[in-house]
Amino acid sequence: MLSIMRLVPPWGKPEAVKAYMQDMTRWSTGRMLSSAARHVEREWNHHLFAWDLNHxxxxxxxxxxxxxxxxxxxxxxxxxxxxxxxxxxxxxxxxxxxxxxxxxxxxxxxxxxxxxxxxxxxxxxxRPGPAEAMSARGLTPEQVATMRELLTLMIQARPEPTDPA
CATH class of the missing domain: 1.10.10.10 (Winged helix-like DNA-binding domain superfamily/Winged helix DNA-binding domain)
Incomplete structure (x- = not known):
């Protein structure tokens, strides 16, 4: 289990803050998911731009x-x-x-x-090839299968949005 102190940045010297920000072992799971999603979304938008589309x-x-x-x-x-x-x-x-x-x-x-x-x-x-390549870069087929299982569980477990009306 992560200690909360490991997640708090060492404010002060800029180089210490930069090193902290780049140390992904200190990142929360949510931050890691968000960062990965932004990277894939940017790449996906770049791919879709050829057809004047986006995510x-x-x-x-x-x-x-x-x-x-x-x-x-x-x-x-x-x-x-x-x-x-x-x-x-x-x-x-x-x-x-x-x-x-x-x-x-x-x-x-x-x-x-x-x-x-x-x-x-x-x-x-x-075509599925580009999308899979973007989201699975650097992973083995087994890791991709595990990632898909975990993401499916996370998506299914999210609460339904509430109607503001």
């Missing part, structure tokens, strides 16, 4: 490949606000990856569908 827009393509959705459904499925989803969709519509058509029963809503260009981009960008 926020890619899951929308995946969902739309399954069936058409409303903006509200997409926001809920991705875990963002409708306002954030509106910005994501506007950008994807400008790139030609989706279409919005008025809903048949409710003219205030739109049906969002994947365009042929969106289908093509999804096939190209979703």
């Amino acid at each position: 926020a827009s890619f899951p929308v393509l995946v969902l739309l490949a399954q069936r058409d959705h409303s903006q509200r459904q997409l926001a809920s499925a991705v875990g963002v606000t409708e306002q954030t989803m509106s910005r994501i969709l506007a950008r994807m519509e400008r790139t030609g990856y989706l279409t919005r058509t008025p809903h048949g029963d409710d003219k205030r809503r739109h049906v969002i569908a994947l365009s042929p260009a969106g289908e093509r981009v999804l096939r190209e960008a979703a």
Whole structure:
């Protein structure tokens, strides 16, 4: 078990603080997960940039490949606000990856569908090789399997978000 004193930085000399910050044995598990996630996310965004996508827009393509959705459904499925989803969709519509058509029963809503260009981009960008290489760099296949098991447990154990309304 980590001693809390090992986690407290030695404020004072800049070189001591820098050495402390680089010593990952002192990092909390949460900080390590956050750092690893940021590195993978940056690399993933760099990969997706070739198609004018990012980590926020890619899951929308995946969902739309399954069936058409409303903006509200997409926001809920991705875990963002409708306002954030509106910005994501506007950008994807400008790139030609989706279409919005008025809903048949409710003219205030739109049906969002994947365009042929969106289908093509999804096939190209979703190749599993690059994503696996980014997230498993430096690990053996056994370590990757263990990491996936542990991450699955962590994700399944998280509490459901509470509805602020």
